[in-house]
Amino acid sequence: MPIVTSKYKPSILFQSGDLATIYAGVLRKIDGIVQQRERISLPDGDFLDLDWSFASKKTNKVVILLHGLEGNAQRPYITGSAKVMNDNGFDVCAVNYRGCSGEANRLFRSYHSGATEDLEAVIDHLISKQIYRSIILKGFSLGGNLALRYLGEKGRDLPNELKAAIAVSVPCDLYSSLKELLKPRNFLYAKRFKKHLIEKLVQKQTLFPKEITNEDISKIKTLKDFDDIYTSRAHGFKDALDYYKKCSCLPLLENINIPTLMINAQNDSFLGPECYPTPEAQKNTALFLEIPKFGGHVGFYAPDNLTYTEKRSTIFLEDVL
Structure with a gap:
């Protein structure tokens, strides 16, 4: 079309x-x-x-x-x-x-x-x-x-x-979008997304303390880190890049x-x-x-x-x- x-x-x-x-x-x-x-x-x-x-x-x-x-x-x-x-x-x-x-x-x-x-x-x-x-x-x-x-x-x-x-x-x-979000011009947007995601992850940690540790959370510096540490692990993907490839x-x-x-x-x-x-x-x-x-x-x-x-x-x- x-x-x-x-x-x-x-x-x-x-x-x-x-x-x-x-x-x-x-x-x-x-x-x-x-x-x-x-x-x-x-x-x-x-x-x-x-x-x-x-x-x-x-x-x-x-x-x-x-x-x-x-x-x-x-x-x-x-x-x-x-x-x-x-x-x-x-x-x-x-x-x-x-x-x-x-x-x-x-x-x-x-x-x-x-x-x-x-x-x-x-x-x-x-x-x-x-x-x-x-x-x-x-x-x-x-x-x-x-x-x-x-x-x-x-x-x-x-x-x-x-x-x-x-x-x-x-x-x-998804990977193309992530690369844009990690650029300096999108810093405030990415920071806001990360803040909300980590708040949710801290809540989930209280329910599943063996699945996610304080050390894991401390390693999350970017949105890709969140997908490496939580999204991929919780949903059966090898890592963030595997998630982006399989879900786009x-x-x-x-x-x-x-x-x-x-x-x-x-x-x-x-x-x-x-x-x-x-x-x-x-x-x-x-x-x-x-x-x-x-x-x-x-x-x-x-x-x-x-x-x-x-x-x-x-x-x-x-x-x-």
Whole structure:
């Protein structure tokens, strides 16, 4: 599919990728969204908390929202998307990954960029309700990689109910993204991610003192160190590089078989060159790749407290459903 020409051009102020990123992640406020929590059990004895919001009228369409690294279902980019989707006739199931709902998960493992088994459990749960004929995936950053990884792994073996997907600010190549995050210009972003990850790890240490030591935690100086010391060990990878290789969605994009829109901004400082999969999109008629010049990371500011990607998502779904 030819690359989609983007029409997004924000005001001069929000042409700054950093300002767009910070505004969306820290300053934006969403009112008028009511969420109801449902807890589901996972096959390994753990749980996921799902935060639901509903369309004003009964519907057989639902959007599964997937947040980014150390996010949750209350982040503005999730609640903003939920509100827009509810207003357009979709119920919304916003997933909190393991350990991200305000309560520690039960196992030593948690979540990661390729934990498609947890996404599959959510999809199976929604299908079991026998309400929804159309299920849409929408993921942000890590959640975008997770959604696309799931679609690529499944290929043509997807549930019939799964109709389309949208992925925003996707680190398609995890190692490429990591290298960008470790650059000096992203120091404050990386520092904030690391701070939250270590706080979670300290909590997990109290539950699993034999699995993680104070010495282990003291060795974590960068995000790669965290993935070497915890992510890889807890989830069965040899090391961080093995994790990045095996969980990136990039190698599987060619297998995607339902209409899928990916929106990655040129000025997203979290994404390396390999995170703009132009050749893969050109070869796959189901994959629509849009690369706006502006937007930052999960930013895409637009007037009326709507983001460009929220508006673009509804237009895309109108076209493909």
